[in-house]
Amino acid sequence: MPIIHLIRHGHNDYGKKGLLPGRLPGVHLNEQGRNAVPPLKAVYSSPLERAMETAQAIAKASGLRVEKRPNLVETALGDWEGKSIKRLSRDKRWRQLQEHPSQFRFPGGEWMVEQQARLVTEMQALCERHKAKDHFAIVGHADPLKLIIAYYIGLPLDLFQRLTVDLASVSTLIVGAKETRLLRMNWKPKV
Numbered sequence: 001m002p003i004i005h006l007i008r009h010g011h012n013d014y015g016k017k018g019l020l021p022g023r024l025p026g027v028h029l030n031e032q033g034r035n036a037v038p039p040l041k042a043v044y045s046s047p048l049e050r051a052m053e054t055a056q057a058i059a060k061a062s063g064l065r066v067e068k069r070p071n072l073v074e075t076a077l078g079d080w081e082g083k084s085i086k087r088l089s090r091d092k093r094w095r096q097l098q099e100h101p102s103q104f105r106f107p108g109g110e111w112m113v114e115q116q117a118r119l120v121t122e123m124q125a126l127c128e129r130h131k132a133k134d135h136f137a138i139v140g141h142a143d144p145l146k147l148i149i150a151y152y153i154g155l156p157l158d159l160f161q162r163l164t165v166d167l168a169s170v171s172t173l174i175v176g177a178k179e180t181r182l183l184r185m186n187w188k189p190k191v
Contacts, residue, residue: 002130003174003183004123005040005137006145009054010168018085021050022077022109029053032168040064042136044126046072046144054168055139066139071122074141078109102157116147116157123148127175145171152180 011032014021021027028049040062045055047068055066080088088094097104101112123138130136138145142165150160152173164186165171172183 002127003133003135003172004127005135006148006165006171006173007054007058007137007139008142008145008165008167008169009046009048009050009139010057012050015167020077020080020083020085020088021074022081023048023074024082025049039135040137041130041134042067043139044069044072044136045139046074046141048074048141051139051141055137058137058139069122069126069138071118072138072140072144075106075115075143076110077106079107080109098161100158101160112147112157115144116151119144119148120151123152123175132176149173149182149185153182 010029012021012027013030014024014027026049040058041064043055043059043062043064043066045051045066045068047070051072051074052066052068059066093104093107097112105111126136126138138148143160145165146160146163147157149155149163149165149171150157152175155163166186166188169186169188171185171187174181174183
């Protein structure tokens with residue numbers, strides 16, 4: 001059973017402004033976000049800058065190279081990308097996203113159920129590359145990481161928003177053929 005460290009990218013100034021960056025290019029880590037590190041066999045990352053910068057810091061500390069994995073990319077927010085969370089929270093569709101995400105599609109973007117299927121398929125492919133007890137890291141984004149955790153612990157998609165994955169946090173899963181265990185969630189190493 002490989003041991004998978006799901007790591008949310010570090011801090012960036014865009015998120016501090018209360019905006020949804022989605023897949024917008026050019027959202028980089030700030031100084032706080034550039035400072036983060038577990039014995040790893042591999043480091044995989046979403047291709048977006050903020051995730052890659054976090055993954056590169058982790059990989060460098062472990063003497064590894066980052067492998068970009070397009071299927072670990074952030075949610076396709078469509079028309080909501082770059083919009084104010086405060087403004088979007090007044091949209092009636094926001095409530096549906098929070099309460100019934102299994103029935104939600106971002107306007108012009110991705111269905112939540114499709115996103116979870118994409119992420120779980122990617123996780124299974126990565127697990128097949130590794131031996132039991134290998135540690136590897138996946139660097140990604142809040143909702144995708146929560147969707148992965150929800151799936152593996154058997155939490156229904158409609159309840160995934162109850163999970164928390166803070167910036168620069170680590171959640172650890174052991175994924176096996178017969179059982180999966182969540183060892184740690186939303187842990188923040190002292191830097």
